[in-house]
Amino acid sequence: MAVKRALISVYDKRGIVELAQGLAALGVEIISTGGTYRTLQAAGVPVREVAEVAGFPEILDGRVKTLQPQIHAGILAIRSNPAHMAQLAEHGVTPIDLVVVNLYPFRETVANPAVTLEEAIEKIDIGGPTMVRAAAKNYQDVGVIVNPDRYADVLAELRATGDLSLRTRFALMLEAFQHTAVYDNAIAGWLATRGREIIAARAAGEAPPAGSGADSPFPQALSLTFTKVQELRYGENPHQLAAFYSDGTAAGTVIARAKQLHGKELSYNNINDAHAALELVKEFTEPAAVAVKHANPCGVAVAPTIAEAYRKAYEADTVSIFGGIVALNRPCDRETAEELSKIFLEIVIAPSFEPDALKVLEKKKNLRLLEIGPIDPNPPAGFDMKRVGGGLLVQSWDAIAEDPAAWKAVTRTAPTAEQLRDLAFAMKVCKHVKSNAIVVAKGGQTLGVGAGQMNRIDAARFAIKQAGANVKGAVLASDAFFPFPDVVEAAGEAGIAAIVQPGGSIRDEESIARADALGIAMVFTGVRHFRH
Template sequence: MKRALISVSDKTGIVELAKELDKLGVEIISTGGTSKKLQEEGINVINISDVTGFPECLDGRVKTLHPNIHAGLLAMRSNEEHMKQVKELNVDLIDLVVVNLYPFKETILKDGVSREEAIENIDIGGPTMLRSAAKNYQDVAVVVDPRDYSTIIEEVKNKGEVSLETKFYLCKKVFEHTAHYDSLIAKYLIKEVGEKDLPETITMTFEKVQDMRYGENPHQKAAFYKEIGKTTGALTEAVQLHGKELSFNNINDTNGALELLKEFEEPTIVACKHANPCGVGSGESIFEAYKKAYEADPVSIFGGIIVANREIDEQTAEEINKIFVEIVVAPSYTDKAVEVLTSKKNIRILKLDNIETKSPSDSLDLKKVAGGLLVQTINSVLLPDEELKVVTDRIPTDKEMDDMLFAWKVVKHAKSNGIAIAKDKTSIGIGPGQVNRIWACKQAIDHAIEHLGEESLKGASLASDAFFPFDDCVEEAYKAGITAIIQPGGSIRDQDSIDKCNKYGIAMVFTNMRHFKH
């Protein structure tokens, strides 16, 4: 290794690397602020202008975009014609490139950043050098990550060069890095343009938060990645106060619970199991909400996840501690509540500021399928703009309407086919993920009877995530004592269900909006 080019925005570890290269007799070419920094540290540096024969110009926009640089990077040492040309052109070869890029991500994440500032922080020369060097990885080592500096020094010290295996690994990292960088730029520009339609091509980038012991099952590998940007109220922003590292299933299930919690403004607890709600309660206090959620299904909540939209106090913490739960998430905890909860070794306690903040309506929901990707905007709407339509002779009471809307929120976040039954701002029965609607309906009713007794269903309200294909669900609701139903409508057999409701004195409301969730 004879010559290196160093130009970095992130100067972490760069002085130490340059000093080691200088000791090994490697010539160092550098630019702008990097050159100044290295010279201040007493390191011998060749200014980029001395190589190109052209001054840095346009406020530093043009420094390295020159044949003397790129020919030195792209010339293949094994190609006689290449070697002949660079000699004739008096181009010196470059064996090592150490470059990281203008801080575009950090720029766009700043509050109040202007479009002009963001655009100015799009690096041009840096990615070009990286790609040139990486394309010629057989002859040029190229480093974008300060964590790789020690590997470079060790190999150059011991072998006089960087091994081909390491060069190829670094090449891979370069193209990951530049793809990530370009994806950030594209995402920013798409948002600035304000495109309403989904793009013709889609490129996304995420940053790894953690590796996991395993995925959904022990034989599956897994990792957790974070979307880049301001994700207020998202699980990626939670601070873990206690307990073991979150697993793949922990994160997936907790996310499902949080999505439902965000539908409520009053003090609410959502208990979740396998990404389905199993108990939901709202009350005057978070303690009352927890009691309702627990009593709704004291069996399923065991080993489940609890999320709250108010501070957890000591009284609520003591109730939670009476059973085993995997995770508790809340915007805050009293000191006594933390003391109570942390008395259990394995419970995970997460604090999530702005827990009530919903995802932007233009956020995307992604589902990977074999050979492709399904993309849709998130289901951010609870009800359509038009008024709900009462389709039965009997108009629901105010209390029935409140319970119907409560059940509607719950069923929106239960897997389809889904039925939710609510009473007194409590989910008393949930039937999620069934292959037909009557099974979901019977399951919800059976759950209510099992945990709360038959009387709990008298005067309750039922919600269905999609229309009734037959009137059998109305029949089951009547037998159970349910007096109000909310559903999308839209079946060719709607009139059958309406007629049966009228026969039994059940109030029915159509939303003209369904909430499938698969």
């Protein structure tokens, strides 16, 4: 069945004039609405307004324009059903064979943190999704296009055959329902979070509806929508299939928004490790460099310049950094690039790369360079999630800002100002190390990292051993409390000068007593940072 009539109503007008011109050249009658109608008319495309076809004008500031029987009957009629076609004839309805629609930019609108509830509500499209769903439901007879990237292929097929194949219409139907699902999920997600916050502020003093869960940040039904960015060569291992999806976050410093400037395609492990490196480097306000291997930091340092910070991060563990990922929180200059180019790295992440630095790093053909723009220290939007068999674990991000001024010295010896700075540095790193986690540091540089051990003393022993002779006078951070004083004893034997840990064990007094006996300063934060 040839395409004879098309309805075009789009917010995103990329390529719409060219599509309409191509359809008109094929003899397709075009009907349209509002801004799209005016755009096509201005371009000289023969077009009729929907209001003329429907016999009813647009009303309510455009809220009602396509919600008309003349439109929806033309879309939904099954061509092979004699009763349907007889009813169209009885009511003077002409079938619509192609629907080209995309929707008001809701996600783009609510990406602005200052958006009002009224502005968000006005960007909830009603007629558009209704037409898209109607056309998709009747895919056997109606083509539906929601993606401007499909225009050229659809035109080519129409030019070749005069119609769209069943497979093409089915593919377009699937994309259409995915499009409306993404749209509805974006609306529901924003209303359940930011929208609810706005209403709560306006309705302060009013009791929430019974059973509404209004006091919980977690919606009763959690709808997640992600758009495929790319398929990956494989997952964590070559026998696993993998792809990378984005939630469309339009703000903040997140790995999904990084711009790749150079190098081969990113892998599953690359993206996972790059996320870990980026989230850690965001912790620091002073120039900082983070080296990550297998999602754990292996070298972290701060310094007056970014080149010096990288050199210190490299020197922290010259073995593990090989083949790793480096994140910087300052633009990468030529001096830093020269240092980075001395070893094999998978990825370098930075807010930007100076032209001279790019010239140096681009000599390494496979080195991936990711530009992330100015760093926003806030955590990613939404929730931190982990998939488990049959379900999803959801939590807020571990984004608490540690305040060393609020920490409690629990030993007779208090840390010096310099030690306190190193303790704060070490705890920032420890927060991003897989538990059980121990970090040994000194002078704004990690010396040893004990990650992912099944018991805390083994994590401590590894970190202390890695620190080597530099451990004397260093500090030690633990992501959780000490169940026994064994870590304190190991620290004392090594010459550790100060310890920071959350506290909260029933054996805290034993650890405090051992620290006092060994002359170690110890502070409690009251905050645990497990990372699994």
